[in-house]
Amino acid sequence: MVTLSEVARRARVTAATVSNVLRNREKVRPETAERVLKAIAELGYRPNLNARALAQGRSSTLALMLSNIANPFYPEFVVAAERAARQAGYFLMVCNTDDDAQIGRAYLNQIAGTLVDGVLVMNTDTAMNELCIAAMRSAPILLAMWEHPEKPPALPCVAVDFAQAGALAAQHLLGLGHRNIGMLIGDGCGGLQDARSNGFRTALAAGGVVRATVEMVVRDSIDSGYEACMTLMATHPGLTAIFATNDLLAIGAIQALVGMGHAVPGDVSVIGITDIALAHQVRPALTTVAIQTEASAALSIRSLIRLIDEPLQGPSMVIAPAPALIMRDSTGPRRKRNARAAKAGA
Amino acid sequence: MVTLSEVARRARVTAATVSNVLRNREKVRPETAERVLKAIAELGYRPNLNARALAQGRSSTLALMLSNIANPFYPEFVVAAERAARQAGYFLMVCNTDDDAQIGRAYLNQIAGTLVDGVLVMNTDTAMNELCIAAMRSAPILLAMWEHPEKPPALPCVAVDFAQAGALAAQHLLGLGHRNIGMLIGDGCGGLQDARSNGFRTALAAGGVVRATVEMVVRDSIDSGYEACMTLMATHPGLTAIFATNDLLAIGAIQALVGMGHAVPGDVSVIGITDIALAHQVRPALTTVAIQTEASAALSIRSLIRLIDEPLQGPSMVIAPAPALIMRDSTGPRRKRNARAAKAGA
DNA sequence: ATGAAAGCGCTAACAC
DNA sequence: GTGTTAGCGCTTTCAT
Numbered sequence: 262m263v264t265l266s267e268v269a270r271r272a273r274v275t276a277a278t279v280s281n282v283l284r285n286r287e288k289v290r291p292e293t294a295e296r297v298l299k300a301i302a303e304l305g306y307r308p309n310l311n312a313r314a315l316a317q318g319r320s321s322t323l324a325l326m327l328s329n330i331a332n333p334f335y336p337e338f339v340v341a342a343e344r345a346a347r348q349a350g351y352f353l354m355v356c357n358t359d360d361d362a363q364i365g366r367a368y369l370n371q372i373a374g375t376l377v378d379g380v381l382v383m384n385t386d387t388a389m390n391e392l393c394i395a396a397m398r399s400a401p402i403l404l405a406m407w408e409h410p411e412k413p414p415a416l417p418c419v420a421v422d423f424a425q426a427g428a429l430a431a432q433h434l435l436g437l438g439h440r441n442i443g444m445l446i447g448d449g450c451g452g453l454q455d456a457r458s459n460g461f462r463t464a465l466a467a468g469g470v471v472r473a474t475v476e477m478v479v480r481d482s483i484d485s486g487y488e489a490c491m492t493l494m495a496t497h498p499g500l501t502a503i504f505a506t507n508d509l510l511a512i513g514a515i516q517a518l519v520g521m522g523h524a525v526p527g528d529v530s531v532i533g534i535t536d537i538a539l540a541h542q543v544r545p546a547l548t549t550v551a552i553q554t555e556a557s558a559a560l561s562i563r564s565l566i567r568l569i570d571e572p573l574q575g576p577s578m579v580i581a582p583a584p585a586l587i588m589r590d591s592t593g594p595r596r597k598r599n600a601r602a603a604k605a606g607a
Numbered sequence: 608m609v610t611l612s613e614v615a616r617r618a619r620v621t622a623a624t625v626s627n628v629l630r631n632r633e634k635v636r637p638e639t640a641e642r643v644l645k646a647i648a649e650l651g652y653r654p655n656l657n658a659r660a661l662a663q664g665r666s667s668t669l670a671l672m673l674s675n676i677a678n679p680f681y682p683e684f685v686v687a688a689e690r691a692a693r694q695a696g697y698f699l700m701v702c703n704t705d706d707d708a709q710i711g712r713a714y715l716n717q718i719a720g721t722l723v724d725g726v727l728v729m730n731t732d733t734a735m736n737e738l739c740i741a742a743m744r745s746a747p748i749l750l751a752m753w754e755h756p757e758k759p760p761a762l763p764c765v766a767v768d769f770a771q772a773g774a775l776a777a778q779h780l781l782g783l784g785h786r787n788i789g790m791l792i793g794d795g796c797g798g799l800q801d802a803r804s805n806g807f808r809t810a811l812a813a814g815g816v817v818r819a820t821v822e823m824v825v826r827d828s829i830d831s832g833y834e835a836c837m838t839l840m841a842t843h844p845g846l847t848a849i850f851a852t853n854d855l856l857a858i859g860a861i862q863a864l865v866g867m868g869h870a871v872p873g874d875v876s877v878i879g880i881t882d883i884a885l886a887h888q889v890r891p892a893l894t895t896v897a898i899q900t901e902a903s904a905a906l907s908i909r910s911l912i913r914l915i916d917e918p919l920q921g922p923s924m925v926i927a928p929a930p931a932l933i934m935r936d937s938t939g940p941r942r943k944r945n946a947r948a949a950k951a952g953a
Numbered sequence: 954a955t956g957a958a959a960g961c962g963c964t965a966a967c968a969c
Numbered sequence: 970g971t972g973t974t975a976g977c978g979c980t981t982t983c984a985t
Contacts, residue, residue, distance in 0.1 A: 262720065262745075264962055275972050280964060290970060307745065310721040311660040312962035315977050320657060322722070330682045331884065340677050343703045347710070352722070355701040357689045364693070374608065375656040375978095376668070376698070399608070399653065483888040516890045538677065539885075542829040544862045610978055621956050626980060636954055658978035661961050 263306040272300035283308065322352040323565060324377040325405075326365060328384050328451065330357045332481065333509070333537050334554070335383070338406075341558035342381065349566050351378075366392050374399030379565045381405050384451035390414065401568040405561040408449075408456040413578040417568055419561040426534045426550040426584035427460030430504050433532060433548070433586055435468040438595035439502035443493045444473045445510045447481040454506040457534055461504055474500060479510065486513020487520075494521060494529075501529055501595045508533035508540045508549055515543065515591060526593035536587050545590035557581040609652040618646035629654065668698040669911060670723040671751075672711060674730050674797065676703045678827065679855070679883050680900070681729070684752075687904035688727065695912050697724075708734050720745030725911045727751050730797035736760060747914040751907040754795075754802040759924040763914055765907040769880070772896040772930035773806030776850050776878045779894070779932055781814040784941035785848035785876060789839045790819045791856045793827040800852040803880055807850055820846060825856065832859020833866075840867060840875075847875055847941045854879035854886045854895055861889065861937055872939035882933050891936035903927040 269276045274293060281289050282297040289297075300306070314320035323346050327335050339355055346353040354377060358365040369392055373380055379401040382393055393402045394415055404418035411424070434442060444461065447454045458476070465473060475497050479489040486509055494500065494517070503518075505511035511533030515525050523529050525545055533540065536551035560581055615622045620639060627635050628643040635643075646652070660666035669692050673681050685701055692699040700723060704711040715738055719726055725747040728739055739748045740761055750764035757770070780788060790807065793800045804822070811819060821843050825835040832855055840846065840863070849864075851857035857879030861871050869875050871891055879886065882897035906927055 262962090265964095266962080276963075277965080277973080278971055281971085284964090288970065293970075305744070307716060307721065309661070309962050310717065311657050311666060312977090313964075314657040315655070315661050315979090316962075316964040318977070329686070330676075331686050333679060333682075336676045336679075336682050339701075340675070340703055340705070343701075344705065352700065352702075352718070354698065355685075355689075356698075357686055359686070359690065370653060371656065372698070375653065398651075483885075487888075513888070516888075520890055539829075542833075542859070542862075543889075544866055608978090611980095612978080622979075623957080623981075624955060627955085630980090634954065639954075655978050658961090659980075661963085662978075662980040664961070 262309070263304045265306075265308070268297065268300045268304055268306045271304060272297040319378050319569075320376060321350060322354055322377045323562065324354045324356055324368070324372055324380040326356045326358060326368060326380060326382045328358055328360045330355065333539055334507075334535055337537060337554050338383070338558045341555040342562050345559040345562035349562065351562075351566065362386075362388050362392075365389055369393070369396045373402070379403065379569045381561055381565055384449060385414075386451035389451065390416070401565060401572065403561060403565045403568060406557060407578070408454065410578065410580055413576050415576055417564065417573070417577045419557060419564055419579050419581055421552050421557060421581045422583060423454070423456040423534070423552070424460030424463070426552055427457040427462075427504075427506070428464035429550045429584060429586045430532045430534060431461045431464035431468065433588075433592065434502045434504065434530065435465065435470065437502070437530060437592060439530060440470055440595070441497075441499050441501050442470070442473050443490075443497060443500045443503045444476040445486060445489050445493070445503060445505040445514060446476060446478045447506045447510055448478055449481055449507075453478065457506040461506075473504070481507060481509060483509050483513040483516070486510035487517045488513075490514035490517035491521070494518065494523070502592070503529060503531045505531070505533045508535045508537045508547060511547055511549065511591070512539060512543050515545065515547065526591055527596065530592035530595075532592050534584075540587075541589065548589045548592040549587050550584045551587045552584045553582040608655070609650045611652070611654070614643065614646045614650055614652045617650060618643040665724050665915075666722060667696060668700055668723045669908065670700045670702055670714070670718055670726045672702045672704060672714060672726060672728045674704055674706045676701065679885055680853075680881055683883060683900050684729070684904045687901040688908050691905040691908035695908065697908075697912065708732075708738075711735055712738050715739065715742045719748070725749070725915045727907055727911055730795060731760075732797035735797065736762070747911060747918065749907060749911045749914060752903065753924070754800065756924065756926055759922050761922055763910065763919070763923045765903060765910055765925050765927055767898050767903060767927045768929060769800070769802040769898070770806030770809070772880045772898055773803040773808075773850075773852070774810035775896045775930060775932045776880060777807045777810035777814065779878060779934075779938065780848045780850065780876065781811070781816065783848070783876060783938060786816055786941070787843075787845050788816070788819050788848045788850060789836075789843060789846045790822040791832060791835050791839070791849060791851040791860060792822060792824045793852045793856055794824060795827055795853075799824065803852040807852075819850070827853060827855060829855050829859040829862070832856035833863045834859075836860035836863035837867070840864065840869070848938070849875060849877045851877070851879045854881045854883045854893060857893055857895065857937070858885060858889050861891065861893065872937055873942065876938035876941075878938050880930075886933075887935065894935045894938040895933050896930045897933045898930045899928040 407418040407420040410420040540547040753764040753766040886893040
């Protein structure tokens with residue numbers, strides 16, 4: 262490995278000068294700089310980032326902790342986060358906890374403040390939250406995609422107004438005439454997605470529908486959305502619409518409905534939340550409430566970096582861009598014959 | 608930040624002893640060790656991984672470079688790779704190059720040998736290949752998911768027998784009686800997926816079918832699979848089966864077929880390669896050739912670590928577990944009426 | 954079994 | 970402008 266001092270020797274300067282050339286190009290005479298640059302090129306020198314990190318006390322690396330990158334939502338977030346990090350001069354280390362708190366804990370203990378300058382954490386449950394608070398001593402931690410803007414956590418966070426997302430979904434369904442609605446509530450990876458379902462319920466009530474016909478809590482996946490929807494339709498055949506707290510569930514629901522011979526949206530409408538890429542790739546394309554994943558990821562990274570640059574005690578919350586309804590092909594007006602069926606089923 | 612020497616002072620020993628406690632627990636007297644452990648706990652000491660990396664000359668971190676983690680295949684690979692790395696005592700840093708050679712280059716230059724002890728690279732095109740070879744000077748590089756076992760690259764690699772995968776797909780379709788077959792060939796993220804298509808063609812010929820009725824090269828995504836399949840069916844209405852070099856294309860093809868009113872597999876069979884999670888989640892569930900992603904990822908990580916432990920000059924190739932046909936619901940026997948249509952279309 | 958000391962490769966004051 | 974000098978926090982001989 263070629264070191265700074267080897268470069269220095271060859272350029273007939275001292276290590277400090279080489280270091281200066283590498284950063285504040287101001288304080289070194291052009292000719293000298295050129296000599297140094299030449300030596301660097303000839304030797305194929307590349308700075309040792311570990312040494313630099315040690316000397317500077319900062320590694321220019323960020324960590325992103327998430328529960329399971331196999332969930333299609335995360336990769337989309339990761340892409341945007343990595344891009345934002347890179348543009349700000351940081352590396353991004355993605356830590357997959359495999360839904361295992363022990364692993365999350367191990368990562369946090371090991372890397373916070375030593376390998377990385379800050380950590381972005383997604384989907385914290387209460388246990389994870391404690392760990393994060395403890396880890397704050399070592400390095401800035403920021404919660405991304407916080408689901409409860411109305412109750413800020415004890416840590417800095419970027420919140421998404423999921424209640425609003427739920428409300429938009431409800432208003433859309435109500436506007437289409439649906440009154441007999443089933444809900445699929447995901448358990449996320451850090452607790453129930455209840456901000457979304459609460460927002461939905463509230464808007465439903467505001468629209469004159471006392472409550473959803475039926476609610477079901479399920480694991481966050483296409484498969485469980487499928488299973489759950491089968492159950493829902495078996496027990497409540499009159500449903501004319503299904504709201505799922507996330508797109509995976511909604512996609513599973515569509516498949517179940519189609520599989521059972523129901524037309525979507527002819528017989529039953531389906532709406533989700535998130536707008537993952539898959540949402541526009543399935544047929545019928547999924548109507549959903551987009552939560553601006555990319556913007557949120559970039560905002561989270563920027564906020565974390567700000568936190569690193571100017572440490573700030575205590576919590577602070579920034580709200581991500583508002584959710585927006587994306588109308589596609591899985592929702593449509595309630596049909597007459599379903600109206601009757603709905604009565605029967607309710 | 609609590610340092611080693613603070614711990615040492617409190618435990619009334621020297622830094623070396625603390626360090627010894629932290630690794631070779633052998634050479635330190637139990638009572639001393641206990642005192643040290645106590646001090647560590649009381650102070651909440653956590654080793655600075657950068658300092659350790661600098662002193663040891665190794666960071667216990669691996670990098671995984673991939674072109675675009677938004678492609679659903681990668682997250683599945685990443686999960687397995689991260690798990691294998693963690694179990695071997697390594698961190699995994701996922702580097703998303705965003706399909707941009709410049710970014711790949713920058714990553715390689717910056718991290719190889721300084722931040723990470725080794726790099727796993729996926730989907731190298733020739734340009735990337737050159738970069739990797741150059742980077743080998745700094746740290747071991749290993750190509751994962753190499754598509755051409757018959758021509759080993761100039762770097763160590765873990766190869767997957769994709770030709771065999773293509774052959775399995777061909778044999779399956781032939782066995783079902785299909786003779787009028789369309790091919791969708793993905794352009795991957797580092798060149799055509801031609802090992803797969805060649806394997807398919809060869810097996811087709813061996814089965815007495817001179818060649819596929821029609822071939823199309825397309826970008827690697829559900830959307831382009833959809834578009835391409837529309838075109839294919841418009842120009843060759845007699846096709847009774849479609850082979851896609853990867854599952855995304857196959858899934859898009861199914862959607863197109865269903866959208867056009869063809870039954871799958873009743874009228875047209877569809878088969879892919881890879882067996883991503885989505886393959887069993889779509890309807891009809893996709894018949895595909897599984898390439899043992901998890902095993903391959905774990906094998907790649909282990910091989911890379913071996914390369915780090917005992918550096919080895921020159922290329923070396925290890926073959927991942929063989930592909931296997933996964934029969935699901937998107938393929939079925941050729942139907943009579945299609946046989947006629949096939950004649951017409953051929 | 955423990956301590957002393959050197960050094961990993963780089964940065965950052967401060968002199969000159 | 971450039972050199973000198975100290976570290977950053979840890980590991981690792983080598984003495985003791």
